[in-house]
Amino acid sequence: MPVEGAIEWRKRAGKISNLEEEIAARPLPPTSVAIGHTRWATHGAPTDQNSHPHVAGRVAIVHNGIIENHDQLRAELGEVEFASETDSEVAAHLMLREVESGKGLVDAMRAVVAKLEGAFTLVAVDAQDPDRIVAARRNSPLVVGVGSNEYFLASDVAAFIAYTRDAIELGQDQIVELTRDGVNVTTFDGAPAETKSFHVDWDLEAAQKQGFDWYMRKEIFEQPKAVSDTLLGRLNDKGELQLDELRMSPELLRRVNKIVIVACGTAFYAGLVAKYAIEHWTRIPCEVELASEFRYRDPIIDPMTLVVTISQSGETADTLMAIRHAREQHAKVIAICNTNGATIPRESDAVIYTHAGPEIGVASTKGFTTQLVACYLLGLYLAQVRGMKYGDEIAALLAELERMPEAIQKMLDAKSTVYDLAEELVDATSVLFLGRHVGYPSALEGALKLKELAYIHAEGFAAGELKHGPIALISQDLPVFVVVPPKGRDQLRDKVISNIAEVRARGARTIVLAEADDEEARAVTDTLIELPKVSTLLQPMVAIIPLQLFACELATVKGHDVDQPRNLAKSVTVE
Numbered sequence: 001m002p003v004e005g006a007i008e009w010r011k012r013a014g015k016i017s018n019l020e021e022e023i024a025a026r027p028l029p030p031t032s033v034a035i036g037h038t039r040w041a042t043h044g045a046p047t048d049q050n051s052h053p054h055v056a057g058r059v060a061i062v063h064n065g066i067i068e069n070h071d072q073l074r075a076e077l078g079e080v081e082f083a084s085e086t087d088s089e090v091a092a093h094l095m096l097r098e099v100e101s102g103k104g105l106v107d108a109m110r111a112v113v114a115k116l117e118g119a120f121t122l123v124a125v126d127a128q129d130p131d132r133i134v135a136a137r138r139n140s141p142l143v144v145g146v147g148s149n150e151y152f153l154a155s156d157v158a159a160f161i162a163y164t165r166d167a168i169e170l171g172q173d174q175i176v177e178l179t180r181d182g183v184n185v186t187t188f189d190g191a192p193a194e195t196k197s198f199h200v201d202w203d204l205e206a207a208q209k210q211g212f213d214w215y216m217r218k219e220i221f222e223q224p225k226a227v228s229d230t231l232l233g234r235l236n237d238k239g240e241l242q243l244d245e246l247r248m249s250p251e252l253l254r255r256v257n258k259i260v261i262v263a264c265g266t267a268f269y270a271g272l273v274a275k276y277a278i279e280h281w282t283r284i285p286c287e288v289e290l291a292s293e294f295r296y297r298d299p300i301i302d303p304m305t306l307v308v309t310i311s312q313s314g315e316t317a318d319t320l321m322a323i324r325h326a327r328e329q330h331a332k333v334i335a336i337c338n339t340n341g342a343t344i345p346r347e348s349d350a351v352i353y354t355h356a357g358p359e360i361g362v363a364s365t366k367g368f369t370t371q372l373v374a375c376y377l378l379g380l381y382l383a384q385v386r387g388m389k390y391g392d393e394i395a396a397l398l399a400e401l402e403r404m405p406e407a408i409q410k411m412l413d414a415k416s417t418v419y420d421l422a423e424e425l426v427d428a429t430s431v432l433f434l435g436r437h438v439g440y441p442s443a444l445e446g447a448l449k450l451k452e453l454a455y456i457h458a459e460g461f462a463a464g465e466l467k468h469g470p471i472a473l474i475s476q477d478l479p480v481f482v483v484v485p486p487k488g489r490d491q492l493r494d495k496v497i498s499n500i501a502e503v504r505a506r507g508a509r510t511i512v513l514a515e516a517d518d519e520e521a522r523a524v525t526d527t528l529i530e531l532p533k534v535s536t537l538l539q540p541m542v543a544i545i546p547l548q549l550f551a552c553e554l555a556t557v558k559g560h561d562v563d564q565p566r567n568l569a570k571s572v573t574v575e
């Protein structure tokens with residue numbers, strides 16, 4: 001990029017292909033140092049001017065996060081003319097001011113970050129020092145990729161996995177300098193920082209589409225393997241459950257008197273399912289809370305509280321802030337996470353990794369089912385260490401979990417019913433999802449998938465709440481998905497079947513997920529999606545599959561970009 005003391009840059013709003021066209025039309029000169037960023041604008045419209053990099057004279061920066069005091073900093077910069085409406089551009093001008101005062105890029109970065117409030121990963125180059133890249137992070141992710149004779153900086157290892165699987169974790173409030181001579185990491189205060197290297201255990205092929213039209217569809221079909229990988233190696237020689245990476249003593253887990261699960265979006269719905277299982281198996285009271293609400297309501301937590309956070313990416317800012325708040329109150333925190341080396345597991349007391357492999361599609365799918373597995377494992381482990389279940393009861397539940405990949409595969413094999421339904425319902429403007437007990441979070445997750453991918457109104461309700469209001473929404477031909485509990489939970493199941501009859505009597509089109517031999521459910525059904533026989537608490541693992549497939553297919557038929565739904569980002573690294 002820097003050529004004879006100048007910055008060369010190209011930037012375009014919208015798809016990467018827009019930028020590729022621009023570079024093809026106006027090629028960039030050869031260089032060995034470059035920065036770039038795909039950014040979903042938080043300040044200003046998504047336009048060319050507001051996209052990254054932001055260039056100020058001899059300096060260019062890219063920024064991930066939100067600079068909360070950008071207005072004040074703009075005012076401090078006085079006469080400077082801004083080319084964009086972004087918060088990020090202030091960082092470029094502040095960097096310029098520092099390097100023009102004679103500071104090197106690292107010292108300039110240190111001076112700039114001291115002024116910033118909020119969350120940021122900043123990466124900067126200086127055209128007059130063309131062999132150096134300097135980056136800093138606070139409350140926003142950054143990893144270094146170490147290749148052979150080359151280095152990378154990215155929010156996530158997926159960005160450089162095609163070039164190297166060796167990486168270095170960066171801690172909070174650290175600055176990293178990349179030159180031909182190597183990587184140098186210091187703290188914001190200027191002290192040398194300890195770093196940790198790690199090797200990524202998946203490769204480029206795992207991160208590519210393998211013949212599927214969308215990453216999301218590929219990831220839905222990977223669920224049998226993701227679930228079985230997440231279950232691998234969880235038993236010791238005596239057949240007891242062991243969670244190797246759970247660096248938390250059984251004594252400590254025996255003292256816990258309350259569990260609070262904190263997460264966002266799909267991970268929050270996994271947490272809602274977990275509450276039913278954990279309370280049933282352990283009798284420990286369990287609350288589930290949206291991470292974005294948690295610390296603002298002054299939650300009652302203390303050293304006897306176990307906070308469980310769930311995050312696929314391990315970088316969700318709301319969840320991270322909740323962890324920090326919980327730890328300030330001296331609660332112990334266990335993270336359930338899919339991303340090795342991410343900030344959330346690093347800042348937690350212990351971690352249970354899900355082994356779903358990279359999840360690229362913005363809508364979480366295998367993230368969800370593997371989070372459920374990790375929650376079940378945690379619940380059973382707590383029941384084991386606290387003596388709440390006999391060994392054979394735990395073994396029976398683990399054996400059932402071991403059979404889940406097969407049950408999920410059955411749901412995947414029956415995809416055509418769901419795909420046909422998506423074709424039929426392409427013009428639906430509203431879809432409802434109903435469930436009770438663990439079917440309720442399944443309904444919420446089914447609705448979320450449809451909202452985010454098909455951009456239509458979709459809502460999940462607890463079926464018992466229908467009569468308290470939502471039944472007024474039922475109109476002729478309104479598609480209503482209903483998750484019916486397994487036979488054997490007859491009281492619960494009878495109630496759900498009555499709910500289906502109620503909405504059908506009001507003209508709704510009922511799409512019912514029930515066991516194949518459930519004749520009563522079949523009798524009130526317009527379209528039946530057959531579920532394999534599994535126990536009630538594990539049912540979300542199979543019930544969610546057709547709901548994921550439906551959302552993916554409906555969005556495809558509507559012509560939407562399934563992997564990159566509008567307005568959404570894969571990791572939400574801002575609060």
Ligand code: F6R
Binds near residue numbers: 314363
């Ligand atoms: C929905 C979805 C989001 C995420 C949420 C939390 O399909 O993907 O709702 O579940 O943003 O993300 P993680 O799990 O990375 O913390």
